[in-house]
Amino acid sequence: MSILDSCPDTVATSSSYDEMNKSKGMSKDYDPQSFESSVYKWWEQSKAFTPSNNKKKAPYVIPMPPPNVTGRLHMGHAIFVAIQDVLARFHRMRGRPVLWLPGTDHAGIATQLQVEKLVQEQEGFSAKKHLSREDFLQRIWTYKEEQGGYITNQLRVLGASADWSRERFTMDPDMSNAVIEAFVRLHDKGLIYKGEYMVNWAPGLQTAVSDLEVEYTEEEGFLYYFKYLLLQDESDASHQEQLYIPVATTRPETIFGDTAVCVNPNDERYQKFIGRQVLVPMTGRTIPVIADEYVDIEFGSGALKITPAHDPNDYTLGKKYNLTFINIMNKDGSLNTQVPEKYQGLDRFDARTQLWEDMVSADLTLSKKPHMQRIPRSQRGGEIIEPLVSKQWFVKTQEMGAKALHVVQSGEMKIVPSRFEKIWYNWLIDIHDWCISRQLIWGHRIPVWYVGNNSDEYIVARNQQEARDIAVNQRGHSQDVMLTQDEDVLDTWFSSGLWPFATVGWPSQSEHDPESDLSRFYPATCLETGYDILFFWVARMAMLGLELTGKSPFSVVYLHGLVRAADGSKMSKTKGNVIDPLDTVDKYGADSLRYSLVTGVTPGQDIPLNMEKIEATRNFANKLWNCCKFVTENALKGADAAELASLGVAGTMTQEEYDTLALPERYIVSKCHELVQSVTEDIENYSLGAGGSKVYEFLWDQFADWYIEISKTRLYEGAGGGGNEEAKAARRVLVYILDTSLRLLHPYMPYVTEQLWHHLPRAKQENGFAVHALMLADWPQLDDDQPLVQNAVDVKLFETFQALTRSIRNARAEYNVEQGKRISATVIISAGKLKDELKAELKSLVALCRLLPDESSVCDAESDEAKAAAMVESVRLVVQDGIEVILPLSGLLDPVKERKRLQKQVEKLDKEIEKLAGRLSAKGFVDKAPAELVAKAREELALLESQASKVRSSLNSIMV
Secondary structure, three states, X not given: OOHHHHOOHHHHOOOOHHHHHHHHOOOOOOOHHHOHHHHHHHHHHOOOOOOOOOOOOOOEXXXXXXXXXXXXXXXXXXXXXXXXXXXXXXXXXXXXXXXXXXXXXXXXXXXXXXXXXXXXXXXXXXXXXXXXXXXXXXXXXXXXXXXXXXXXXXXXXXXXXXXXXXXXXXXXXXXXXXXXXXXXXXXXXXXXXXXXXXEEEEOOOOEEEOHHHEEEEEEEEEEEXXXXXXXXXXXXXXXXXXXXXXXXXXXXXXXXXXXXXXXXXXXXXXXXHOOOEEEXXXXXXXXXXXXXXXXXXXXXXXXXXXXXXXXXXXXXXXXXXXXXXXXXXXXXXXXXXOOOHHHOOOEHHHHHHHHHHHHHHOOXXXXXXEXXXXXXXXXXXXXXXXXXXXXXXXXXXXXXXXXXXXXXXXXXXXXXXXXXXHHXXXXXXXXXXXEOEEOOOOOOEOOEEEEOOEEEEEEEOOOHHHHHHHHHHOOOOOOOOOEEEOOOEEOHHHHHOOHHHHOOOOOOOOOOOXXXXXXXXXXXXXXXXXXXXXXXHHHHHHHHHHHHHOOOOEEEEXXXXXXXEOOOOOXXXXXXOOOOHHHHHHHXXXXXXXXXXXXXXXXXXXXXXXXXXXXXXXXXXXXXXXHHHHHHHOHHHHOOHHHHHHOOOOOOOOXXXXXXXXXXXXXXXXXXXXXXXXXXXXXXXXXXXXXXXXXXXXXXXXXXXXXXXXXXXXXXXXXXXXXXXXXXXXXXXXXXXXXXXXXXXXXXXXXXXXXXXXXXXXXXXXXXXXXXXXXXXXXXXXXXXXXXXXXXXXXXXXXXXXXXXXXXXXXXXXXXXOOOOOEEEEEEEOOOHHHHHHHHOHHHHHHHHOEEEEEEEEEOOOOHHHHHHHHOOEEEEEEEOOEEEEEEHXXXXXXXXXXXXXXXXXXHHHHHHHHHHHHXXXXXXXXXXXXXXXXXXXXXXXXXXXXXXXXXXXXXXXXX
């Protein structure tokens, strides 16, 4: 059951969830499971994810990479949700209409394979062999309806603020129409053709697959060395044995498809054989010996068998030298009628074994050696891919690739990080035509109709009626001519390549209609995805978008790395190091997972993830929870209704108000405004990790550790506070800083920030949204030119106060002063603004350093008070030039206890000295031990004696 399903509808459907949340008060502890689902339902049902109608700012559009419709959530989904949601929420809060457009992909191979397995397991027969196309399709649609939807609900659990009202599926009617239109237009432009080419063939699936769906693994195999016998001529008369060329292969069964043996023209061993004929083993067929510098003289025997129909490299050589292409395999991986009868119908691997045995018997083999090789396997079925030449539909990519290359070179489309631009260039410069046909049932059927029984005459059309009209009116066929649609479907990447524009109304909407989705939301702003599909999806979207719309489909391509185990290794069920995102959310909350994925890494870098990091983030959320509890349940207790109403943050603090504040308040506001500016720049520039880390550090290190503690000296009479105006100023700054920080943190940790924000005093809603939510509140800096009050002098002054505080705290720690004990302190400083500021904040120093209020002061260096303090036996701390602290020694320690402690330390050191000195005085040790060991012992003795001397000196200085 989804986490979202566990929330009562009465809570989520209420448009006043924020008021209900506030009225219940804050729970004692941070418990994300108690509110995350409620918050999400409130957002979604309040239509908070739909783009605003703000016409003053350009929309920010992110097309969500569509996960497989029947898939389940994994870390690859979690990382893209975490990053894309940061972008969506940030730009939404900055006032831009944001469209984060979600959807799912039909995933042709993966989905059909699941249904085939299901039918085989439950009904005991092959769906592909025994079901009609229509029945098989219906089974798949039923499976999709049953299993689809899980993944999108799981994305919701992570907090994805996507506009689910616009959710698309790649086989929705409008999406299918877009696919057909794209095919027809590209064919009309001469960019789609049918031809024979080398493809990756999956014999089990019985379809061509894309490069992305092929994974290469290093596996132990064999390198088979055998003889290619030369056809004898007159020059061989002097040789008693028949001459041969030694050749090596990893796939002996492909010998039947050989149409040449190739050697390097510079290889002296074989130069004399170039142009002659050799006999293909076990066939009697002859093939030529050709020469090309492509052959590596040092690899294997230095001679290559050329099988143009079953090897990509051999295919190129076959085209170059106009060799014959012999396809020796059936679609299921068995050998066909192009091989000797004995081997026909054998599986390719059985044929390999049989052929090698027969060649051994015929004395045609040389050796068989173990060999590590890269094996191409189907990502879906795990079977070994067979390269073979097949008649398929292709897209010409040279011209389209050149356009995609240009938009990056010209800066029209930016890739983040920029180091991937070089890879983009290399791939598009060396691009090959794209095989787009798949021999599947599930997918967009190719809109091609064959005329009569002639497979060479076909019509490309949007539907069968249009095909018939063309056949009759343009081709001269009779009205009842037989038309048969192509059985193949299109590559899934073809339909997903249209995703940025097909999802917003192409081709039915007009880009010239300013109110249409196509006009408002295309081109998209940012495409965020993993670097591993830069070529297979991103490049194809760029090519298709430029070709079909004339525009680059997005301005920025942001590439994230892969989520890996803590040690940097790939997550694997076999290794047992897989972190399940839903389990993690159940235990730590979605915010902890999201923040951990986004921060601490840079774009394009792989992300090592461990539970310690996620747990640390949960602890941070708990710290934030407690900060909010302090503000709402303690600091605001003394405020009346009028003051509470005035505390809601409706904009940034003005210079006039800033100037009325005391130093700690001015410092924290100045640092907060600096943070706003820095985080805004970071996210605008796609440095998301840096921005998130800065908010964390500010809240923990500055707000919680410093300002909250200092605010108590304004709020509580016992801590030196109690003044009405001072308390009001503290409450104003506490709310202002916490509210601003929650807004900055919201894109990273949306649930906890939304839940907490409701408990703060809030300004009246004025932005026209239907719901008063933090996710729809204004960003602290709506526009880049918006002024944010900052003062470097105030920051420097307070940093001096912090240094002073740390010096006293360090002295307390060094002298082991009990935590609850208060001590005296005299701060000596030259006259000036710094002295006035520190004097005004003496009560803060007293609170933070546990000082005695009546025995602590700030004074001039030449004052009588400073001179009197210097007369007492004390510890002097130099904080910085011009600032000293005098701490009376009597306050730092209990003389009796300290003498006992030091006496024990002396006795312990004396025993160690006696033991080591005795060892060094022993003649046997000094004479026999290695010199370096003796030297080390003497160094240790000198160190111990020095320590003992210092401890004795301290002991003698203490008077009881």
